Amino acid sequence: MPKLFKDILNQSSFSKSDLVTMLSADEQNRKLLFDKSASIKHEYVGNKVYYRGLIEFSNLCGKDCLYCGIRAGNKKAHRYEVSEEEVLEAARYAWENKFGSLVIQAGERSGADYVNRIERLLHEIKKMSKGELGITLSLGEQSEETYKKWFDAGAHRYLLRIEVSNPELYHRYHPNNKKHDYQQRLNALFLLRKLGYQVGSGVMIGLPFQSLEDLADDLMFFREHDIDMVGMGPYIEHEDTPMFEYKDQLMPKMERFYLSLKMVAVLRIMMKDINIAATTAMQAIDPMGREKSIKVGANIIMPNLTPTKYREDYLLYEDKPCTDEDAEECKRCLEARIHMAGGQIGYGEWGDSRHFLKRKT
Ligand code: SAH
Numbered sequence: 001m002p003k004l005f006k007d008i009l010n011q012s013s014f015s016k017s018d019l020v021t022m023l024s025a026d027e028q029n030r031k032l033l034f035d036k037s038a039s040i041k042h043e044y045v046g047n048k049v050y051y052r053g054l055i056e057f058s059n060l061c062g063k064d065c066l067y068c069g070i071r072a073g074n075k076k077a078h079r080y081e082v083s084e085e086e087v088l089e090a091a092r093y094a095w096e097n098k099f100g101s102l103v104i105q106a107g108e109r110s111g112a113d114y115v116n117r118i119e120r121l122l123h124e125i126k127k128m129s130k131g132e133l134g135i136t137l138s139l140g141e142q143s144e145e146t147y148k149k150w151f152d153a154g155a156h157r158y159l160l161r162i163e164v165s166n167p168e169l170y171h172r173y174h175p176n177n178k179k180h181d182y183q184q185r186l187n188a189l190f191l192l193r194k195l196g197y198q199v200g201s202g203v204m205i206g207l208p209f210q211s212l213e214d215l216a217d218d219l220m221f222f223r224e225h226d227i228d229m230v231g232m233g234p235y236i237e238h239e240d241t242p243m244f245e246y247k248d249q250l251m252p253k254m255e256r257f258y259l260s261l262k263m264v265a266v267l268r269i270m271m272k273d274i275n276i277a278a279t280t281a282m283q284a285i286d287p288m289g290r291e292k293s294i295k296v297g298a299n300i301i302m303p304n305l306t307p308t309k310y311r312e313d314y315l316l317y318e319d320k321p322c323t324d325e326d327a328e329e330c331k332r333c334l335e336a337r338i339h340m341a342g343g344q345i346g347y348g349e350w351g352d353s354r355h356f357l358k359r360k361t
Contacts, residue, residue, distance in 0.1 A: 005029045009036045014270060019216035022266045023259065030262065037265035037297040044272040045299050049343040050351025052103040052136055052277075053094035053327075054302040056314040057082050061107025063140070064175050065163075067204070069238040069315045070107050076240050078313050081106075082306065084121060090305040091125045093327055094133060098348040101134035103159070103302055108140030115146050122153035134350035136200070141188045144195070151195050157352075158192045159200035159231055160185070164207065165221035166214055173207065173243065189225060198356040200229035200275075205263055206256030207235045208246035215259070219267055228274055228353040229300070230267060233281030234260045236317035257285040261296055268297030273354040275300050283321045291341040300351065301338070303330050 005025065008018050009032060025033050041047075058081035059070040070077055082090075087104075094102055102125065104118070118139065125133060136157035137150060147158070164170050167182040174180035192199045203218045222230055234256040237247045250256070264276055278298035282289030290301060304322055306314065311323040322330060338345055 006032055009033065009269065016213070016216045016220065019219055019266060020212050023212045023215055023262050025262060030258070033262060033265050034296045037268040038295060040272055041268050041297045041299065045275075045354060047343050048299065048346040048349075048351065049294055049338050050101065050275075050300050050346045050349060051094075051099040052101045052300060052302045053090065053099040053305040054103045054105065055082065055087055055090050056304070056306040056310065057087065057104050057106040058109075059107050059314050060109055062110070063108045063179060065180070066173050066175070067207070067235060067238070067241055067243045069241060069317055071241060074240045077315070080310050080313050082310060084117070084124070086307050087121055088124055088128060090307065090327070091133060092128060094305060095129040097331060099133075099303070100346060100349045100351060101136060102305075103136040103138055105138035105159075110142060110146070115142075115149065119149050119153045122150060122155055126154040132348075134352070141185055144191050147191055147195050147197070151197060155197070157198040157200060157229065159202070159229070160188055160192065161202035161204075161231065162186065162189070162221065164203055164210065164214070165218045169207075169210065169214060172209060198228045198353050200231060201225070201227050202230050202232040204235040205232060205260045206251055208243065208249045215263060219263070219270060222267065223270055226359070227271075228356040229276070230274060231277035231279050231300075232260065232263060233279035234285055236281055236284055236319065238315070238317045253285045257282065257289065261292060264293050264298055265296040271355065273358065275351070275353040275355075277302065280304070280321065281317065284317065284319045287321070288337070291337045294338065294341045294343050301334065303327070303334050305330075
């Protein structure tokens with residue numbers, strides 16, 4: 001006899017086929033899933049939502065990921081790098097408004113000048129905030145030496161999405177060359193762990209050729225690698241990328257959205273005490289997307305602090321929200337939204353991954 005959906009939800013571990021069943025939940029079962037994940041969230045991480053003020057530092061990128069709007073090959077993208085002064089200004093804003101933490105994200109670059117510039121910025125942010133601001137980096141694959149330099153300069157969390165955990169699929173979404181090597185990306189996650197970072201990863205949901213089995217594999221990948229924090233969201237096509245060609249094969253955006261919500265909910269049930277981000281791509285599809293993610297299991301949100309004049313240029317995908325708001329508007333609007341979703345903001349706290357802290361002790 002097939003298992004009942006609600007019995008699967010109450011299991012303490014899940015097979016791949018259980019995960020696929022949960023991801024295929026119809027509207028009725030979806031509600032059971034979301035109720036369960038909400039109660040697990042409440043029990044294991046509470047209702048606090050932690051801020052990571054997001055600085056989209058630069059859209060210069062040496063890579064050519066076939067889905068991404070800021071890929072090197074997109075000659076239409078207008079390239080920028082935020083000045084050091086502007087970064088410090090944004091960091092000061094985050095600190096004065098008790099955001100607790102920052103995320104610095106950019107396209108992927110290396111080179112001594114760049115690496116040193118980031119290192120210097122980290123030192124300056126730490127100094128300015130008297131060590132109070134926590135810092136997450138999301139700057140792609142780097143050498144062990146670079147990761148160590150940045151860790152020593154004060155970064156303590158790193159987000160590096162595996163993008164898709166199946167190596168064969170990975171190669172369909174990336175050029176087939178040394179710069180885009182699955183094994184190397186995976187290895188970067190090991191390096192980050194070894195150096196002492198809280199390690200974050202994630203995937204895109206609703207990519208062409210991707211099945212529910214693949215997404216179940218992605219969830220098992222997070223578990224197998226004992227990931228501390230996850231940021232994942234719907235794939236959203238971008239006109240000036242090679243993958244736009246498959247736009248007619250995608251599931252409708254709302255379906256990608258609900259599938260992403262289910263991924264968040266199932267992950268919360270599987271990995272109860274990790275940090276899960278309510279990602280901007282969710283909001284790109286549904287204006288209340290991030291709040292809905294918080295309701296079903298997410299506990300991290302990244303208010304955008306990138307100076308407004310650069311925002312239009314950090315266009316990873318179409319319809320990216322909030323490109324015309326300044327930090328103050330963004331903060332007010334978020335606060336109200338989080339309260340509506342039953343959350344409470346962890347002002348002035350780092351909100352580290354409990355999963356990470358537990359492993360350490
Ligand atoms: N250079 C960094 C950060 C990349 S941009 C790195 O390599 O990790 C941040 C994330 O945006 C990517 O990891 C990717 O998952 C997501 N992204 C890129 N293009 C996207 C698209 N078309 N739709 C949805 N998410 C996308």
